[in-house]
Amino acid sequence: MTHGMRTDTHTSHLNGDRDWRATATRYALLPLRIFLGATFVYAGLDKITDSAFMKASGAGSLGDTMRGVRDSSAIPALVDLALKSPVGFGYAIAFGELAVGIGILIGLLGRLAALGGALISLSLWLTVSWATSPYYYGNDLAYLMAWLPLVLAGTPYLSVDASLRNRRRRRSGGYR
DSSP: OOOOOOOOOOOGGGHHHHHHHHHHHHTTTHHHHHHHHHHHHHHHHHHHHOTTTTSSSSTTOHHHHHHHHGGGSSOHHHHHHHHHSHHHHHHHHHHHHHHHHHHHHHTSSHHHHHHHHHHHHHHHHHHTSTTOSSGGGOSHHHHHHHHHHHHHHOOOSSSHHHHHHHHHHHHTTSOO
């Protein structure tokens, strides 16, 4: 009797399983897109509608927050830049978060939206959450890392980008 290693891992009755795996792989980044998109839309709307946040000073204001983290941030010059116009900076961050969130949710300019999200997360990590100890208690670094797969992959499925790409392919004479 000979003993050997089995090399046939997929039998014919499992073809449906193989199709499921391909589909799951194709849409693997979709939950991340939904989570990051919804979170950034919510964060942007939360900032815009928070009257205390959009002030240069006072409890809960962006100005007081920035003054509080200035000396512990990795790049105090970024904080100083924000402190020149805390209200303007607050609106820039809020509208940036909205644009990034909507862009990644609908998949419009997906890589650019993800890059914007990564840059917002990077700037928040280097300023607001830099001094968080241990580092893994701060969420901005985790958000930065979560954006990177979308920067690399974009939004190739269930997106405006995919629809536009398919339309261009149809006009140019077919799929490749």
